[in-house]
Amino acid sequence: MAEKTGGATDAGIEAPQLDIYTLGEGAVERRRLDRITEIFRPTTLALLDRVGVRPGMACLDVGCGTGGVAFDLARRVGPEGRVVGLDMDDLRIEEGRREAVAEAVPNVEFRLADIRTVSDPAPEFDLVYSRLLLDNVAHPARALSTMCGMLKPDGKLLAECTDYSGWYCYPGLAAFDRAVELVSEERRRTGGFPDIGARLPVLFLDAGLTDVRMHIFQHMELAGVFKAWMLSTLTPDRAKWIATLGIADEVEIEQVLAEVTRHIENPGTTMGTPRFVQCWGSKPKPPNDGSQRGG
Numbered sequence: 324m325a326e327k328t329g330g331a332t333d334a335g336i337e338a339p340q341l342d343i344y345t346l347g348e349g350a351v352e353r354r355r356l357d358r359i360t361e362i363f364r365p366t367t368l369a370l371l372d373r374v375g376v377r378p379g380m381a382c383l384d385v386g387c388g389t390g391g392v393a394f395d396l397a398r399r400v401g402p403e404g405r406v407v408g409l410d411m412d413d414l415r416i417e418e419g420r421r422e423a424v425a426e427a428v429p430n431v432e433f434r435l436a437d438i439r440t441v442s443d444p445a446p447e448f449d450l451v452y453s454r455l456l457l458d459n460v461a462h463p464a465r466a467l468s469t470m471c472g473m474l475k476p477d478g479k480l481l482a483e484c485t486d487y488s489g490w491y492c493y494p495g496l497a498a499f500d501r502a503v504e505l506v507s508e509e510r511r512r513t514g515g516f517p518d519i520g521a522r523l524p525v526l527f528l529d530a531g532l533t534d535v536r537m538h539i540f541q542h543m544e545l546a547g548v549f550k551a552w553m554l555s556t557l558t559p560d561r562a563k564w565i566a567t568l569g570i571a572d573e574v575e576i577e578q579v580l581a582e583v584t585r586h587i588e589n590p591g592t593t594m595g596t597p598r599f600v601q602c603w604g605s606k607p608k609p610p611n612d613g614s615q616r617g618g
């Protein structure tokens with residue numbers, strides 16, 4: 324039996340109080356996800372290049388949201404390949420299906436499913452991808468194991484997740500640090516992991532994956548969409564949860580948001596995203612037991 328690397332699958336990571344996805348649904352969330360798709364497209368495409376997505380592959384995007392990456396994968400695998408976008412939000416799945424028809428992309432399909440409750444996963448994919456999904460589930464090791472079960476032997480597993488531990492601005496601002504604390508604590512208490520990015524390589528090893536590699540990036544800027552990233556993380560939905568769980572009251576949340584907004588509007592400050600970790604690895608081929616050897 325493979326020895327556990329320790330840390331990633333210990334009680335700490337598997338002991339959530341709740342298991343709720345708190346980032347909302349509907350049109351507002353659609354706009355937020357569209358923005359994620361647009362601004363993270365170059366780094367995601369670079370990851371797909373690095374790992375190698377070839378025509379003819381069967382790919383799965385878990386927690387596909389509006390399907391942006393699923394459509395990019397569909398273009399890359401071409402007509403001989405196929406892509407499945409899986410999400411537990413029926414609105415996202417319906418939008419994906421409509422877009423596939425409107426854009427005439429026949430090799431992408433959208434499945435409504437919750438990765439936490441997929442049982443008996445079949446190894447039907449050459450590549451399983453997910454972005455900002457393992458950050459938001461209470462049992463990431465379990466979700467990863469299900470995703471591995473959906474991979475064919477020698478298939479590739481890819482995940483992109485955040486790591487809030489290195490999130491900073493310059494000059495430093497107490498309200499910004501407090502905002503990081505609030506969103507981190509909200510994520511922890513609702514069953515998520517704000518620093519899951521840093522743990523991904525160990526989770527991948529514990530899932531039995533080999534050739535595990537990682538790449539880290541962080542966008543910081545003086546002006547632009549990345550500078551305001553905190554505002555798209557501390558969303559109204561999340562603010563409600565922060566107040567409901569008693570992490571901070573509404574007055575404090577408003578003050579924090581107002582101070583962070585002023586810092587963003589100041590052209591002399593830099594701010595940006597948390598660290599993003601891209602991690603990938605391969606599912607080992609089953610050992611050759613010799614039974615198929617010729618005589």
Ligand SMILES: C[S@@+](CC[C@H](N)C(=O)[O-])C[C@H]1O[C@@H](n2cnc3c(N)ncnc32)[C@H](O)[C@@H]1O
Nearest residue numbers: 359386387388410411412436437438439454455
């Ligand atoms: C932060 S969004 C990221 C969407 C997309 N991957 C992207 O990067 O643009 C997370 C997505 O995962 C979905 N999701 C969350 N928990 C899930 C679960 N347990 N099973 C399937 N989908 C899930 C949500 O509905 C949402 O669409």
